[in-house]
Amino acid sequence: AQTVTQSQPEMSVQEAETVTLSCTYDTSENNYYLFWYKQPPSRQMILVIRQEAYKQQNATENRFSVNFQKAAKSFSLKISDSQLGDTAMYFCAFMKQYTNAGKSTFGDGTTLTVKP
Amino acid sequence: ETGVTQSPTHLIKTRGQQVTLRCSSQSGHNTVSWYQQALGQGPQFIFQYYREEENGRGNFPPRFSGLQFPNYSSELNVNALELDDSALYLCASSPGNSMNTEAFFGQGTRLTVV
Numbered sequence: 201a202q203t204v205t206q207s208q209p210e211m212s213v214q215e216a217e218t219v220t221l222s223c224t225y226d227t228s229e230n231n232y233y234l235f236w237y238k239q240p241p242s243r244q245m246i247l248v249i250r251q252e253a254y255k256q257q258n259a260t261e262n263r264f265s266v267n268f269q270k271a272a273k274s275f276s277l278k279i280s281d282s283q284l285g286d287t288a289m290y291f292c293a294f295m296k297q298y299t300n301a302g303k304s305t306f307g308d309g310t311t312l313t314v315k316p
Numbered sequence: 317e318t319g320v321t322q323s324p325t326h327l328i329k330t331r332g333q334q335v336t337l338r339c340s341s342q343s344g345h346n347t348v349s350w351y352q353q354a355l356g357q358g359p360q361f362i363f364q365y366y367r368e369e370e371n372g373r374g375n376f377p378p379r380f381s382g383l384q385f386p387n388y389s390s391e392l393n394v395n396a397l398e399l400d401d402s403a404l405y406l407c408a409s410s411p412g413n414s415m416n417t418e419a420f421f422g423q424g425t426r427l428t429v430v
Binding site: 204206233242243244245246247250291293295299300301302303304305306307308309 | 347348349351356357358359360361364366371372404406408409410411412413416417418419421422423424426
């Protein structure tokens with residue numbers, strides 16, 4: 201079984217600054233995917249960024265980037281130039297490779313507040 | 317293409333009652349996954365349906381059951397409701413091939429058991 205741990209229940213950042221959210225996971229699998237999802241007050245879970253475990257290069261999506269350390273089982277999310285619209289709950293998630301998308305294990309989330 | 321839609325958005329039930337939640341998958345998707353998200357926690361995987369068959373189940377009791385229809389929409393049924401079943405129930409749809417890793421979520425159904 202997999203576990204995902206997010207050790208920061210709440211974080212805040214000033215608009216335009218950079219913030220890093222932490223995630224660690226435990227698994228015996230060698231092939232898997234890691235995700236960061238954003239859940240705004242509207243409740244709909246939105247995919248922010250995805251990392252394939254077999255890729256050494258860290259994923260980036262515009263202002264969002266990850267620091268993936270496979271040996272340490274660490275997967276942090278960096279948000280650059282934070283915007284007010286980034287205020288949301290952020291979830292780290294794990295999915296084994298070769299499974300239908302949707303079978304994921306989630307952490308308990310980090311509530312991020314971007315302050316003007 | 318239409319997104320994932322869930323109904324109802326909110327409902328209140330009494331302990332011991334039964335409830336049915338509905339999910340319409342995104343066009344072209346044959347896989348639906350259901351999650352329970354308690355307040356302040358991350359989503360917990362309940363089960364997944366692929367082409368009308370259950371395709372994996374999380375650590376939930378048998379009173380949580382599901383169904384997927386030929387049009388790939390899905391229902392989650394919960395019998396003998398307990399107070400701890402109060403949560404946001406999310407469904408997610410995906411194309412159903414292991415090469416596509418993204419699941420698309422609906423806006424959820426907020427269930428309150430009193």
